[in-house]
Every structure is written in C-alpha cells, then in structure tokens.
Amino acid sequence: MHLLRVGSVYPCSVVRRVNRFVVEAYVGGSLERVYNTNTGRLEDVLVPGARAFCAESTSGRLRYRLVAVEYGGGYAVIDTRLQEEAFTVAVEVGAIGWLRGCRVARRRPRLARSVLDYLLECSDGEVLVELKSAVLRSPWGEALYPDCPTERGRRHLEELAWAARRGMRVAVVFVAGFPGARIVRPNPAGDPELPGKLLEALREGVEAHGIGLEYDPLTSSILLYNDNMPVVP
Known part of the structure; x- marks a missing residue:
C-alpha cells in the first residue's frame, strides 16, 4: 500500500559515513554532505558505493538528507x-x-x-x-x-x-x-x-x-x- 510520496528526491551514492548524523554521498555528480536521521550503526547498509536516494532538506545547514539505500533486494527506508x-x-x-x-x-x-x-x-x-x-x-x-x-x-x-x-x-x-x-x-x-x-x-x-x-x-x-x-x- 502506498502511504506517502517523497518530493524532490534524487539518485545518489554513498561514499562514507562521517559521523552519526552526516553521510558523504555523490548527488548529481557533486560530492555532498548529507543529513542522516538514523543514528543506528547501519554498517551493512551505508557501504561505499551503495545506491541511494537523497531528498532536498527543508531545514538545517545541509542541502540534502538521506531517504533510502539499496538493501535487502530493494530500497530500505533509512530516514x-x-x-x-x-x-x-x-x-x-x-x-x-x-x-x-x-x-x-x-x-x-x-x-x-x-x-x-x-x-x-x-x-x-x-x-x-x-x-x-x-x-x-x-x-x-x-x-x-x-x-x-x-x-x-x-x-x-x-x-x-x-x-x-x-x-x-x-x-x-x-x-x-x-x-x-x-x-x-x-x-x-x-x-x-x-x-x-x-x-x-x-x-x-x-x-x-x-x-x-x-x-x-x-x-x-x-x-x-x-x-x-x-x-x-
């Protein structure tokens, strides 16, 4: 069942996790620092090169936030x-x-x-x-x-x-x-x-x-x- 649509989403790829709240990712060919709301370790998920989706952030200093990452045969909701x-x-x-x-x-x-x-x-x-x-x-x-x-x-x-x-x-x-x-x-x-x-x-x-x-x-x-x-x- 479709619950909600996420707007202003762009394909991205994970580079590395910087700290609990920040992930480096390529978004549209540009290396960006992306806000991560999930404070779990996510060591199996946030692997270098993982395909993901980032959305425009409506608050804070970072332009994007991490929404979903390819995992488990589809895309996991990380946010x-x-x-x-x-x-x-x-x-x-x-x-x-x-x-x-x-x-x-x-x-x-x-x-x-x-x-x-x-x-x-x-x-x-x-x-x-x-x-x-x-x-x-x-x-x-x-x-x-x-x-x-x-x-x-x-x-x-x-x-x-x-x-x-x-x-x-x-x-x-x-x-x-x-x-x-x-x-x-x-x-x-x-x-x-x-x-x-x-x-x-x-x-x-x-x-x-x-x-x-x-x-x-x-x-x-x-x-x-x-x-x-x-x-x-």
Missing part, C-alpha cells in the same frame, strides 16, 4: 522521520489493522523520564506507542533491532512495562524498513541486554508489533507491505 510520517498516515487511513479506529491524539507524549512517539485515541481507549527502527537484516531475512547498544531503547521498554503494570495500554512498534522481512527479532549482538528487557516488557503486558516499509523508486513513495509483522522475543 526515521519518514518512518514516523508513514506510520502516522497508516494510522489515520486505517491501514494498520490492529490500530483501526485510532487517531493520533498527540506527538511526543511524556512517560516517566522519557518522551515517546505517539499517544493514540482509539475506539476502546488510549494507547501509547513507541517506534523503533529495525533496518538490520539477518541472513534469513529477519528484521533485527538494535544494531548497536541502546540505553534509550532499554529505558523505553522498562518504562512501557511500568505503564502496563498500571493498567495503561502501551505498544512498541518495530519498523522493518527494508523489503521482504517476515518477522522481527531482538538482536543480542547489537545489545546483549535488550532481548531480556523486551521479554520482561511482554510479560508485563506491553504489546509488540512490527510493520514493514520499503521505498519504491518508481513512484518515489513509501510502501507499507506488512501491517502486523510478528515480533519473536
């Missing part, structure tokens, strides 16, 4: 802001079956020491949702999270579990950002503590779901190909 925009559209149009009847009530709601991604109002009550980007692909095509240690990710799971114990409906949604993923798994090689934190959260009543997104270069669109991917702890 976490686009992942969030796509999720927002999917909720509003009812494309995610288990969230049908919900709407976005608030962005960036606070929970304990953290700021989460969404407060949704649904026909049967409210649900707090935190998105996590799972772009790392296992040799078997699984979407893995995380690809590096994440104190923030562990804290979010702890606080979602705290909220679930108090009767709140809460969910963590893993965005499998490359084509063809069938399941999401926690990645102990990325963070040895996170699989245990996820299992504890599930036992406390936290919901865990995956959604599959990919970038379609023919239409310059973000596609939803799975609205409820299993999460296997």
Whole structure:
C-alpha cells in the first residue's frame, strides 16, 4: 500500500559515513554532505558505493538528507522521520489493522523520564506507542533491532512495562524498513541486554508489533507491505 510520496528526491551514492548524523554521498555528480536521521550503526547498509536516494532538506545547514539505500533486494527506508510520517498516515487511513479506529491524539507524549512517539485515541481507549527502527537484516531475512547498544531503547521498554503494570495500554512498534522481512527479532549482538528487557516488557503486558516499509523508486513513495509483522522475543 502506498502511504506517502517523497518530493524532490534524487539518485545518489554513498561514499562514507562521517559521523552519526552526516553521510558523504555523490548527488548529481557533486560530492555532498548529507543529513542522516538514523543514528543506528547501519554498517551493512551505508557501504561505499551503495545506491541511494537523497531528498532536498527543508531545514538545517545541509542541502540534502538521506531517504533510502539499496538493501535487502530493494530500497530500505533509512530516514526515521519518514518512518514516523508513514506510520502516522497508516494510522489515520486505517491501514494498520490492529490500530483501526485510532487517531493520533498527540506527538511526543511524556512517560516517566522519557518522551515517546505517539499517544493514540482509539475506539476502546488510549494507547501509547513507541517506534523503533529495525533496518538490520539477518541472513534469513529477519528484521533485527538494535544494531548497536541502546540505553534509550532499554529505558523505553522498562518504562512501557511500568505503564502496563498500571493498567495503561502501551505498544512498541518495530519498523522493518527494508523489503521482504517476515518477522522481527531482538538482536543480542547489537545489545546483549535488550532481548531480556523486551521479554520482561511482554510479560508485563506491553504489546509488540512490527510493520514493514520499503521505498519504491518508481513512484518515489513509501510502501507499507506488512501491517502486523510478528515480533519473536
């Protein structure tokens, strides 16, 4: 399902990652520093020479931002802001079956020491949702999270579990950002503590779901190909 179109997009190729937020890439034959919103390591994705797509940036000092990179047999959605925009559209149009009847009530709601991604109002009550980007692909095509240690990710799971114990409906949604993923798994090689934190959260009543997104270069669109991917702890 086509969720949203990305405007002002240009083919580019990755040269190297400069730091967490900057990638060097050739855009139209010119070497540019490109904004990268995804703070994961992405070592299997941001490889020299990888074909990619960059969009004109509407803010900041850099002219372009990295949107998608060829990976996993198609184009992975690297831009976490686009992942969030796509999720927002999917909720509003009812494309995610288990969230049908919900709407976005608030962005960036606070929970304990953290700021989460969404407060949704649904026909049967409210649900707090935190998105996590799972772009790392296992040799078997699984979407893995995380690809590096994440104190923030562990804290979010702890606080979602705290909220679930108090009767709140809460969910963590893993965005499998490359084509063809069938399941999401926690990645102990990325963070040895996170699989245990996820299992504890599930036992406390936290919901865990995956959604599959990919970038379609023919239409310059973000596609939803799975609205409820299993999460296997």
